[in-house]
Amino acid sequence: xxxxxxxxxxxxxxxxxxxxxxxxxxxxxxxxxxxxxxxxxxxxxxxxxxxxxxxxxxxxxxxxxxxxxxxxxxxxxxxxxxxxxxxxxxxxxxxxxxxxxxxxxxxxxxxxxxxxxxxxxxxxxxxxxxxxxxxxxxxxxxxxxxxxxxxxxxxxxxxxxxxxxxxxxxxxxxxxxxxxxxxxxxxxxxxxxxxxxxxxxxxxxxxxxxxxxxxxxxxxxxxxxxxxxxxxxxxxxxxxxxxxxxxxxxxxxxxxxxxxxxxxxxxxxxxxxxxxxxxxxxxxxxxxxxxxxxxxxxxxxxxx
Amino acid sequence: xxxxxxxxxxxxxxxxxxxxxxxxxxxxxxxxxxxxxxxxxxxxxxxxxxxxxxxxxxxxxxxxxxxxxxxxxxxxxxxxxxxxxxxxxxxxxxxxxxxxxxxxxxxxxxxxxxxxxxxxxxxxxxxxxxxxxxxxxxxxxxxxxxxxxxxxxxxxxxxxxxxxxxxxxxxxxxxxxxxxxxxxxxxxxxxxxxxxxxxxxxxxxxxxxxxxxxxxxxxxxxxxxxxxxxxxxxxxxxxxxxxxxxxxxxxxxxxxxxxxxxxxxxxxxxxxxxxxxxxxxxxxx
Numbered sequence: 001x002x003x004x005x006x007x008x009x010x011x012x013x014x015x016x017x018x019x020x021x022x023x024x025x026x027x028x029x030x031x032x033x034x035x036x037x038x039x040x041x042x043x044x045x046x047x048x049x050x051x052x053x054x055x056x057x058x059x060x061x062x063x064x065x066x067x068x069x070x071x072x073x074x075x076x077x078x079x080x081x082x083x084x085x086x087x088x089x090x091x092x093x094x095x096x097x098x099x100x101x102x103x104x105x106x107x108x109x110x111x112x113x114x115x116x117x118x119x120x121x122x123x124x125x126x127x128x129x130x131x132x133x134x135x136x137x138x139x140x141x142x143x144x145x146x147x148x149x150x151x152x153x154x155x156x157x158x159x160x161x162x163x164x165x166x167x168x169x170x171x172x173x174x175x176x177x178x179x180x181x182x183x184x185x186x187x188x189x190x191x192x193x194x195x196x197x198x199x200x201x202x203x204x205x206x207x208x209x210x211x212x213x214x215x216x217x218x219x220x221x222x223x224x225x226x227x228x229x230x231x232x233x234x235x236x237x238x239x240x241x242x243x244x245x246x247x248x249x250x251x252x253x254x255x256x257x258x259x260x261x262x263x264x265x266x267x268x269x270x271x272x273x274x275x276x277x278x279x280x281x282x283x284x285x286x287x288x289x290x291x292x293x294x295x296x297x298x299x300x301x302x303x304x
Numbered sequence: 305x306x307x308x309x310x311x312x313x314x315x316x317x318x319x320x321x322x323x324x325x326x327x328x329x330x331x332x333x334x335x336x337x338x339x340x341x342x343x344x345x346x347x348x349x350x351x352x353x354x355x356x357x358x359x360x361x362x363x364x365x366x367x368x369x370x371x372x373x374x375x376x377x378x379x380x381x382x383x384x385x386x387x388x389x390x391x392x393x394x395x396x397x398x399x400x401x402x403x404x405x406x407x408x409x410x411x412x413x414x415x416x417x418x419x420x421x422x423x424x425x426x427x428x429x430x431x432x433x434x435x436x437x438x439x440x441x442x443x444x445x446x447x448x449x450x451x452x453x454x455x456x457x458x459x460x461x462x463x464x465x466x467x468x469x470x471x472x473x474x475x476x477x478x479x480x481x482x483x484x485x486x487x488x489x490x491x492x493x494x495x496x497x498x499x500x501x502x503x504x505x506x507x508x509x510x511x512x513x514x515x516x517x518x519x520x521x522x523x524x525x526x527x528x529x530x531x532x533x534x535x536x537x538x539x540x541x542x543x544x545x546x547x548x549x550x551x552x553x554x555x556x557x558x559x560x561x562x563x564x565x566x567x568x569x570x571x572x573x574x575x576x577x578x579x580x581x582x583x584x585x586x587x588x589x
Contacts, residue, residue: 069455070473071464139486144493153496154449156479235486238479239454250479260482264356264456266383 039283046276048268055274066241066252068261068271076274078281080241084251085285087244088233091162092169092226097219099166100173104218105203107174108181120175127171131231138164138236152248156238159247164236165229169222176221180214181207213297220293227286230255254282318553323351324358324371325458326484327400327502328542331573332371335561338569342560346553352483355458362547363387368554370545373400373458373502374465390548396541397561399576401503401526402463403512404538405488407495411438414514414523417467417537423448423498424463426473433496443496451487451499452478459484463500466538504574528576532583542575 049055055076063077107119142163143155150159184207192202208215238250239260258275265272322332329352336348351367358370359380365388376392384392404420406412415423415436422430430436432446440446452474453460460480464472481487484501491497492509503526506512514523517537530536550558560566567577 065476067473067476071468071471072473139490140493143490147494151444153443153445153447154479154494156490234482239481240477240479242477250477252480260454260480261456263353264360266360266379 039280042276042279042283046273046278046280049270049273049277054270055277060274060277064243066257068265068274074271078254078278080243081252081254081257081278082281082285083243084237085227085253085255085282087158087247087251088161088165088237088253089223089226091158091247092165093219093223095162095166096169096173096222096226100170100218100222101177101215103170103174104177104181104215105207108178109199109203109207120178123171123174126167127175129168131168131229132235134164134168134232135235138232142236146248150248154238154250156236157248157250158237158244161233161237161251161253162247164232165226168229168232169225172225173218173222176218177211177215180211180218183214184210216293216297220290223289224286227282227289228255230259234259254278258282317345317347319347319349320369320553320557321349321351321361321367322358322369322371322544323353323361323367325355325373325542326352326482327373327459327504328371330504331398331542331570331575334569334573335566338565339557339560342565343556346557348557354454354456355461356456359384359392359545362392362545368546368550369558372543372545373540374462375543376545377461384547388547392545393548393550395544395546395558395562396578397544398542398567398570398578399531399581400540400542401528401531401536401576402459402466402500402538402540403503403506403526404498404500404515405491405506405510406498406513407440407491408509408511409442409495410440410498410511412436412440412498412513414516416516416519416521416523418518420467420515421469421472424450424452424474424478425468426475428475440495445496447496449494449497450475450478451490451494451497452480453484453487454480454482459500459502462540463538466540502575506574528571528580531576532580 049060050057060076060078062079063075064079065075065077066081067075103119103123107116111119138160139156142160146152146155146157146160152159188206188210189202192206197205233253234256237253237256239252239256240250241252242250244251258278261271262275265275329350332350336350339346339348351361353361355370355372355374358367358372359376361367362370363380363384370392376394381392384390404415410433412433419430419436422428423436431448433440433443433448434446435448452463455461464474468474479490481490484505487499487501488505488507488510491499492507498513503512512526514525515537516523524530524535524537526536531539544558544561546554546558549555562578564579567579570577571580
């Protein structure tokens, strides 16, 4: 009797273990399914243009003019939109990566516990500001400021969009970067100190290499935020089909174009399908960035 | 108390939804608020998004009324017939003088339709303020910054057709903003800019430019008087569309919009009521 109960208990334990294990496995696999599912559906909506050559792929990828509503002939040149997305993202990263990683190092290594808590709360607050508010700041505050400081003819441009996106990515880079630095065992720091390293040497020679993967993940999530952001860049960049020759030129990004035009494009029309192709393009771009970064990390690890 | 509760619960409000033109959104909002006191049992819901978005909502059944600052297009009528079997029915609910705005410090006083085409058009020749014979203070390059709207905007389509013609396109590189209000506030902060928006959107930081039909003819400001007299060259009707003949609460609401009270709201929000133009028409005869 006692034995049987013990056996039941054991079996139950076993089943529970099995269920939980598989549930977790399912959660893990679901993200794979979601990624492929989303890619599949986005691609399927746009694929009508690829089959039968309804859309000249060369004119799409290398065309310099985007004017789907033209009263003469609809033009779907995505190149200026790609240039727009790249220019704003690169500028945003040039500003956000040093600021974000610097902030992470400061919070994790250099400041007092009081400031640490205060800064973390403030940065989380910064991360919680909705993107339409950032767009409004770009339009109403930054735009006149940029005109006054640079003498640019218009304040809605790459610089404006880049700064706004940088401000939106910094909180992500700081909080994830700080977590990565915190995860480096204190024994590393102590060992370096014992060898007579200065604080800066510890950061540069010990913490950065040790937390490399986490810091890269922080930067990548920041890039992802910048590439995928819609509302703020729609308002801050001027939304103008143009190849930027300086940071003071207005541009138009892929995301903003999709957002602005999806509402009027009739379901199934050429315009609609091309907008989904833009989505596919965006997907491929972010995928390429993530893959490259992953390969770099692996390469660096292999060498080390 | 319990009976009051009960009556509130039992009267499920009828809903009339309208969507579309950003030019008309303030007027639509004012109508909805006023109508709440005229007919408390009906709730009027207003959404913006642009004229094209309104027509799409009408066809999809997401709205009973589409606000539209341009005529419905042939493809849209075809889509409505194909999807719903009904034809959009048109009502003129007011008039707008589409105003051309520049920064307050811009010395430009008047411009002709032809010059506007040269400034905004794809094949236009005028790219600087000096090309218009003026100089805007504190603008180094004198480049004309063109502010336009996104292509779901009825104002965009009306302006393109009226200024650039049926086969005309905007110049590449216009800054395309999402709302009438954004256009005016951006011009208010940008000295070298020119753009267009409904007459009701004027603010202190901008001024409206007088417009003439051709070089050497008299230019007129976008005022009610000039619209009613047929003098202001880019005057447009503001439309509301229904799918087929409106029925029930939708018809009731539309009747009220076209009544003296509904039209008073049009004037209060800065546009021109239908009767003002009709009176002038009968006087002229």
